[in-house]
Amino acid sequence: MATETTKPADEAAGAREFDVDNPAPVIEPPRTRTAKTPRATRTNFELYGWLFMRLSGIVLVVLVLGHLLIQLVLDGGVSKIGFAFVAGRWASPFWQTWDLLMLWLAMLHGANGLRTVINDYAERANTRFWLKTLLYAATVFTVLLGTLVIFTFDPNIR
Amino acid sequence: MSTAVMDKAEAEAKGPASHLITVTLRIRRYNSEVSDEPWWDDFQVDVDPKDRVLDVLHTIKWEHDGTLTFRRSCAHGICGSDAMRINGRNRLACKTLIKDIGPEKPISVEPIKGLAVLKDLVVDMEPFFQAYRDVMPFLVTTGNEPTRERLQSAEDRERFDDTTKCILCAACTSSCPVFWNDGQYFGPAAIVNAHRFIFDSRDEAGEQRLEILNDKDGVWRCRTVFNCTDACPRGIQVTKAIQEVKRALITRRF
Structure with missing residues (x-):
């Protein structure tokens, strides 16, 4: 009654690679808990990370959509952007703060998101370490x- | 009424086996003594559409291929032994009727994912139970033991009623993509069982459990994918329970 769709490779050949005394190694799921698994950290880092993602996300919706609206839609659209336009905006502390806040929140938000992705998908400890080092750098x-550019911007640079 | 009788008479006229249908069960097999690669076996069996997948597995094991290996104990959806991936979804084989899962096409049966396969549909549940033990799934109290039951109001009991239903079948944990990628994550089932004690008014170790789940492999790894809620054969709102633990952690801190 049983029809085998795919036979184990070695069965037909006669000379089996694995048998009762020599079973195939168990395929471990990724990163099983072992004695080498790091112990509990007992910090609130993940809690603050999680909260930060939510709060910064809300603020970023306002900041980024406002930014896009001003830069690309209002008052002539993208063609108006030039050195003079940026210089004019950054003359005001309000826009300096806006851009600074957007820079910090967006970068940290994105970095934390990528950290999560790396934690999930990098299987070897080494890969994880180097990817995260690159990300943080x-x-x-x-x-x-x-930050340096926003604070030291000089409109009379030429 | 009369039509029902007619149908019955008609069915009897066609012969005793006429209500049976032929289904194909495509089972993912693994035997470390034969090969290090899993393979698929097709079995064609005549079954009643109202049979459960577990009945069909029994038929196969008892009548076609005695080497087919799977876990089952009570066979009535309480012991939680026979969670498996049926047609790509985690279900209990003893609670899934053949007629509900499209018997016209081959029905695929696989071991649950994210845990090491030992043989055929049997997986190593140890990492799952390790996470369960880590959250201290038992009543912790201080002071003298009362001479009678620890009383609790109906409202206090209602608070964690949903999470008392867990049967530890691992259908939720092994449907969680975070757990697939990273076996370090506690997994939904452990969090559900922590929830059951964290929100129990008689228990006094809620703080400790919250502290355990606050760790980097605790509740913060939950991405609210909702696979666990979909998979739970007991209908527990698993993702909701995880979110409630998160909220408890945040309100505790702020």
């Missing part, structure tokens, strides 16, 4: 560079 670099 890129985040710190972008945030610091952006």
Whole structure:
């Protein structure tokens, strides 16, 4: 009655690779808990991370949509953007704060999201470590560079 | 009324086996003594459409292939032994009727995902129970033991009623994509059983359990995918329970 759709590869050949005394190794699921698994950390980092994602997300909706509206839709659209336009906006502390806030929140929000993705999908500890190092380096670099530009922007640079 | 009698008479006229249908069960097999690769076996069986998948597995094991291996104990949806992936969804084989899962097409039966397969449909449940033990699923109290029952109001009991229904079948945990990717995550079932004691007014270790679930592999890894709620054969609102634990953690902190 039983029709085997795919036979085990070695059965037909006669010389089996695995038998009763020599079973195939159990395929472990990714990252089973072992003795080497790091112990509990007892910090609130994940709680604050989770909360930060929600709160920054709400603020970013306002900041980013407002930013897009001003830059791309209102008052002539994208063609109006130039050095003079940026210089004019950053003359006001309000827009400086707006852009600074957007930079920090968006970068940290995105970095935390990517950290989650890396935690989920990188299977080996080494891969995870290097991907996260790269991520943190890129985040710190972008945030610091952006902050530096916003605060030291000189409209009379030429 | 008369039509029902007619149908019955008609059915009897066609012969005793006329209510049976032929279904194909496509079962994912694994035997480490034969191969390190799993393979699919097709079995064609005549079954009553009102039979359960477990009955069909029994028919196969008892009449066609005695080497087919699966877990089952009570066979009535209480012991939680026979959770398996039927047609791509985690269900209890003893609560799934053949007629409800499209018997016209081959029915696929696989072991639950995210746990090591030992043989055919049997998986190693140890990581699952380890997570369960980690959340201290027992009543913790201080002070002298009362001479009678620990009384509780109906409202206090109602608070965690939903999560008392868990039968530890692992259908939820093994349907969770975070658990598939990362076996470190406690998983829905452990959180549900922690919820059952965290919100029990008689228990005094809620703080400790919250602290355990506040860890990096605790509730914060939940992505509200809702696979667990869909998979639960007891109809527990699993994702809701996880969110309630999150809320308890946040309101405790702020």
